[in-house]
Amino acid sequence: xxxxxxxxxxxxxxxxxxxxxxxxxxxxxxxxxxxxxxxxxxxxxxxxxxxxxxxxxxxxxxxxxxxxxxxxxxxxxxxxxxxxxxxxxxxxxxxxxxxxxxxxxxxxxxxxxxxxxxxxxxxxxxxxxxxxxxxxxxxxxxxxxxxxxxxxxxxxxxxxxxxxxxxxxxxxxxxxxxxxxxxxxxxxxxxxxxxxxxxxxxxxxxxxxxxxxxxxxxxxxxxxxxxxxxxxxxxxxxxxxxxxxxxxxxxxxxxxxxxxxxxxxxxxxxxxxxxxxxxxxxxxxxxxxxxxxxxxxxxxxxxxxxxxxxxxxxxxxxxxxxxxxxxxxxxxxxxxxxxxxxxxxxxxxxxxxxxxxxxxxxxxxxxxxxxxxxxxxxxxxxxxxxxxxxxxxxxxxxxxxxxxxxxxxxxxx
Ligand SMILES: [Fe+2]
Numbered sequence: 327x328x329x330x331x332x333x334x335x336x337x338x339x340x341x342x343x344x345x346x347x348x349x350x351x352x353x354x355x356x357x358x359x360x361x362x363x364x365x366x367x368x369x370x371x372x373x374x375x376x377x378x379x380x381x382x383x384x385x386x387x388x389x390x391x392x393x394x395x396x397x398x399x400x401x402x403x404x405x406x407x408x409x410x411x412x413x414x415x416x417x418x419x420x421x422x423x424x425x426x427x428x429x430x431x432x433x434x435x436x437x438x439x440x441x442x443x444x445x446x447x448x449x450x451x452x453x454x455x456x457x458x459x460x461x462x463x464x465x466x467x468x469x470x471x472x473x474x475x476x477x478x479x480x481x482x483x484x485x486x487x488x489x490x491x492x493x494x495x496x497x498x499x500x501x502x503x504x505x506x507x508x509x510x511x512x513x514x515x516x517x518x519x520x521x522x523x524x525x526x527x528x529x530x531x532x533x534x535x536x537x538x539x540x541x542x543x544x545x546x547x548x549x550x551x552x553x554x555x556x557x558x559x560x561x562x563x564x565x566x567x568x569x570x571x572x573x574x575x576x577x578x579x580x581x582x583x584x585x586x587x588x589x590x591x592x593x594x595x596x597x598x599x600x601x602x603x604x605x606x607x608x609x610x611x612x613x614x615x616x617x618x619x620x621x622x623x624x625x626x627x628x629x630x631x632x633x634x635x636x637x638x639x640x641x642x643x644x645x646x647x648x649x650x651x652x653x654x655x656x657x658x659x660x661x662x663x664x665x666x667x668x669x670x671x672x673x674x675x676x677x678x679x680x681x682x683x684x685x686x687x688x689x690x691x692x693x694x695x696x697x698x699x700x701x702x703x704x705x706x707x708x709x710x711x712x713x714x715x716x717x718x719x720x721x722x723x724x725x726x727x728x729x730x731x732x733x734x735x736x737x738x739x
Contacts, residue, residue, distance in 0.1 A: 339704075345415075346382070348415065349385050362392070365393055370459050406436040409433045417611075447648045452646065471659070521545060530547060534600040543590055544589050545589075547586075549694070550582070584711070584714070589693065593685065605650050605680070606642070619674070633685075640661055
């Protein structure tokens with residue numbers, strides 16, 4: 327059986343933890359279980375010291391001679407952050423990451439760089455969840471890719487078991503010829519129509535600017551605006567994309583929910599959100615509640631170096647590394663997915679990926695996907711469609727502000 331279900335938490339179990347409880351009780355429990363793993367992570371990433379001020383609590387985490395040290399007070403060196411009780415509570419339940427807290431303005435970075443801060447995200451995972459920080463050593467989950475042809479492509483006619491094994495190991499797939507060029511052209515025309523109707527601040531689009539002016543770079547809920555796309559999403563071909571591994575997947579309501587987005591990537595975007603640097607879609611937090619979902623890129627046009635293709639880090643889905651703002655590739659192989667119209671790319675929600683800006687050709691793609699079937703008891707804790715829609719639309723401002731501040735990470739899906 328091939329599974330990519332890494333879930334260890336349930337959304338309905340999230341609580342409001344007071345900072346005093348986190349400092350005095352939870353950290354002691356976590357250290358008793360995972361001190362060695364966390365200390366090794368601090369050593370491997372050279373994360374140094376993290377000092378946190380939350381509510382009335384002030385404490386620091388560091389490692390010395392392979393031992394984890396948690397002390398009261400703010401350390402004289404290293405990264406220093408302040409946040410409120412709710413942010414600390416969310417951090418220690420994997421609702422949110424340090425990188426995303428900073429990006430959303432919920433964390434104040436008082437000392438140290440953003441790059442230094444996010445080195446602590448995998449260390450927090452190690453301490454909180456007992457997952458070793460990826461250090462690229464032989465035998466590490468992310469390094470077991472020997473013998474894999476990472477440029478391999480698949481079709482829907484290939485053995486699903488083999489396709490699923492590649493997905494589970496590398497975190498991505500390139501499936502050729504799922505749809506026809508004619509079908510892609512029809513969807514593309516409907517994307518033109520949706521973009522024509524879009525307005526700034528309509529809550530249904532994200533915008534970017536080139537020297538020709540602002541344009542809608544992303545149509546949210548594009549499935550509701552494109553009858554051809556809806557037909558394709560209902561097709562056996564699309565549905566079979568979730569059948570390569572043995573986990574049960576679901577997707578949003580094709581007719582009513584915002585489950586697909588249509589993107590136009592123009593050349594020369596100078597402002598707004600279009601192309602994104604390396605990130606994991608679970609980088610904001612929530613890996614232990616939802617990973618791995620499957621993000622599907624339906625290629626309306628081909629994608630290559632000239633039009634800015636999707637790039638992935640092979641095996642990163644199994645590597646505990648920062649999911650936002652990270653620098654370097656941790657020794658993992660970067661793979662550029664050169665596609666034709668009608669191909670589909672698939673990446674796991676915990677796979678590092680990015681898209682390059684187009685150089686000489688525009689590119690069009692639809693992003694949609696599948697989520698692991700929620701556990702019955704947590705369904706009531708899921709956000710409503712209207713809340714999700716509002717959050718997705720509002721993300722443009724937050725992410726846009728971060729981009730303007732020189733932090734260009736953005737969870738694309
Ligand atoms: Fe993404």
